[in-house]
Every structure is written in C-alpha cells, then in structure tokens.
Amino acid sequence: MLAVGVKPIIILVETQLPENLGSVARVMANFGLSKLRLVKPQAQPLDPKAIALSVGAFDILDDVIITENFEEAVADLNYVFATTAYQRDMIKAYETPKTFVDLIKKPEFQEERFGIVFGPERTGLTNDYMARCHKAITIPVNPDFSSLNLAQAVSVIAYEWFQSQSSQALKACIQLGKTTLATQGQMNGFLNLLEKNLDQTNFWRVSTKKPIMWRNLQNLFTRLDLTQQDLKTLCGVVDALSKSLDKKPD
Numbered sequence: 366m367l368a369v370g371v372k373p374i375i376i377l378v379e380t381q382l383p384e385n386l387g388s389v390a391r392v393m394a395n396f397g398l399s400k401l402r403l404v405k406p407q408a409q410p411l412d413p414k415a416i417a418l419s420v421g422a423f424d425i426l427d428d429v430i431i432t433e434n435f436e437e438a439v440a441d442l443n444y445v446f447a448t449t450a451y452q453r454d455m456i457k458a459y460e461t462p463k464t465f466v467d468l469i470k471k472p473e474f475q476e477e478r479f480g481i482v483f484g485p486e487r488t489g490l491t492n493d494y495m496a497r498c499h500k501a502i503t504i505p506v507n508p509d510f511s512s513l514n515l516a517q518a519v520s521v522i523a524y525e526w527f528q529s530q531s532s533q534a535l536k537a538c539i540q541l542g543k544t545t546l547a548t549q550g551q552m553n554g555f556l557n558l559l560e561k562n563l564d565q566t567n568f569w570r571v572s573t574k575k576p577i578m579w580r581n582l583q584n585l586f587t588r589l590d591l592t593q594q595d596l597k598t599l600c601g602v603v604d605a606l607s608k609s610l611d612k613k614p615d
Contacts, residue, residue: 373469373526374400374480375519376438376445378494381486383408386426387418388516394422395520396527402430402480404438435494440550444479444590447490447498448518450511455492455584458500462525465502470529477546481522486515496584497549547596555596555603556583562607 375393380386386408393401401410408415410426419426432438439445452459460468469479482498484490495501504513504521513521547555560579569575591599 371474371476371478372398372400373446374402374442374478375523376402376404376480376482377406377515378404378435378482378490379407379485380515381407383410383412383415384418385486385515386410386412387415387420387422388514389519390415390419390422390425392516392520392523393425394419396523397530398523398526399425399428400430401425401428402432402438404432404435406431435497436549436553439480439482439497440548440553441478442480442549443477443546444474445498445549445587446479446481447495447501448481448483448522449489449495449501449503450506450513452503453492453495453501455496455581457495457498457584457588460500460502461505462502462522465500465522466525466529468500469526473546478548481519483515483518493580496580497587499588499590545593547591547593551593551596552587552591555600556586558600558603559586562603565607566610 375389375398377386377389380403386403386406390401390410393399403410410429410431415426416423430438446460446465447457468474481502482490482494484494502522504518506513559582563569569578589595
C-alpha cells in the first residue's frame, strides 16, 4: 500500500519525440504517478506514436498540462528538482535518486508540492533552467557510457520514489514549528521585483554582464529553500531600499 504523501509532478521541457512522451507516461503509471506537465513541447501528447508507446497510460497523456514557459509550469510548486547527467558550473546541491527520496521523507516535505524537471533529449536542461530549481538530481551511471533515454531517467527516479512510498507508512516525527515553503510563483514575484529594482539602480553597470550575474542571483535565492514568510520579508527589504533611494536628493 502506498503511504499517504504528496506525489511528485513530472515536468518535461521541450521534449522532441512523441515516443518519449508515451514512454514517460507508461513509466509514470508503473510507479503510481499521474501528473505530467510539458514546457514548450516539440511533440504532442496525443500524437498516435505517443499513445501507442503509453501502452494504456492514455489518461496521463490526456490530462497533461502544457505551458509556454517554465515559470508557469512551476508557479504552484513549493520545491523543484532539476535533473542532469553532470554537475554544472554553479553552486547547486546534487542528490542521487536514493538521497532525493531520503530528503523528501523529511517531515517538512510531507505537505509540500514538488516537481522533477527533465530537459530535452539531446541537450538536457540549460543552466538557465537549472538556476530556477532548488536542487539537482543526477543518476550514477557508467562514466564510459553515461547517456540515458528520457523515459529511463524518469523510470529510475520514479522507482525510487515508489519504493519509499510502498513500504510502511512513514513514522510520525515531532516537528518544531510550522513553516510553508514559498511556491515558485511567489519566488518569481520576488525575483521580478528584485530585477526591476536592480535595473533601476544600475546594479549591473556593464549590461553585457547582466545575464550571468542575474542567473547567479536566481540560483542563489532558489537554492535557499525560502518560506513564504522569508519572501515577504525580502520583498519588504527591497521595497524599503527602493523607497529610500527614491527620496535621495539628486
């Protein structure tokens, strides 16, 4: 019997082949997952090839949510895990599928909505996508042959989650205090406010440096596991600083 808990949402970014959509849906059904979201897909979930490869998991394809941008796909989630075949040139906590499961067993995750993000088949997630995720999951494989099919990668992580939920219900733990992680929509609101104010104060100085500096800032705030109260405080700080600068004489 599956333990009661929030099921992860699978998010596929710019998926190219309908066969992979079908195979992912089948894997999800195998391991008790049902919520699939697609960001700017190049293949359509109801393509006959996708339906054929889903082998009966049609409901998952039929109920899929399609968005044109990543922010919309994760706006209602509290926690987002990227997946990657290799470590990136940024400060990011990396989990294996096993340690990922250990992490989400913690009491603070039991009521949070979270998603697992997979990139395009050929390239994987870009660093810009990675920067908007709290942590990354990487699957240990033979370094001499490290390429995994998209559905295989989903399968490995979904299996580990399923195994953790199929055992005895998680033991009750004492939780001190009650905090709620911020949703990605709330995080995006804060980041938009911060970027606007940084633009107005000429923080970047050299405009060509903004993309990498901004990506680093997004990565910094996203990996901090900020609560809703944290974001309210940060928004208040940014707003107060903005008003203070507006009052300064020219």
